[in-house]
Amino acid sequence: MCASPVDPVLDLLHRRPELVVHALHRLLGWELEQPAQAEPVDIGDTQLYAHGHEWSADLAFALHRLGGPSTWLAVVAPPAREEQARAYLWPCYAALLGLRRGGPAALLAIVGDDDAAWARQTVACGFGALTFTPLVITRAALLALGEDV
Template structure:
């Protein structure tokens, strides 16, 4: 059984990121305001590193990236592009994608959600994982901003 993913495989945002992985670094810097300590490059990695089996289904993020910092350690980023609000995915699957990616790749990992303007506040909500002591907050950018960034960069 093929893993279920959040977005359609012909989604223009996914196609853009597959073709130009460096846009992930630009999105972190220009759209989210991250001050990158040193030059970094992004590289697609096996999305299977986010895969999990739950309730008789296989689940995986849409894309996964290694963020290599020159002279520094790599970090990892799972990417989801949900076509609609998926409360259960945001609350349960998204934290798992990041945790599994970090565990399987051996380093810190996060999750980037790419959503429509109307879903930014929903996607940015912090999820309480385990009695509120452990929390997870996705990074969020809009589809339009990422597509515009692709045209500019």
């Protein structure tokens, strides 16, 4: 359920984790206390095993804010629509990361332009009382941001 390890978007974020903060601020409008920094953490903190398979997010980051606690961000960059992953795995990645790191966590999906609306849909986890909405940016927007910053 993970993107290819040679995915240029994942490679860019791995080499330049500061782009995570810029993406959240510029592309999603998050008001982050400055300075804020993103630091890669072990994706093993998003790892789960079920039905004979092992899954994890593609990347994970700690978001450190001046004068505040850290928050956590699991990142996925699916090469195509993965309805089962979005509905079942993505919420687990965020929940496991928050549980294992001890703080609030979210999931950022990096998708193609045509998949942005699909990926942003809120997922009902269980019987509808618990919902999960991924953060979503497009690959093109992130790559353009990487050239701009």
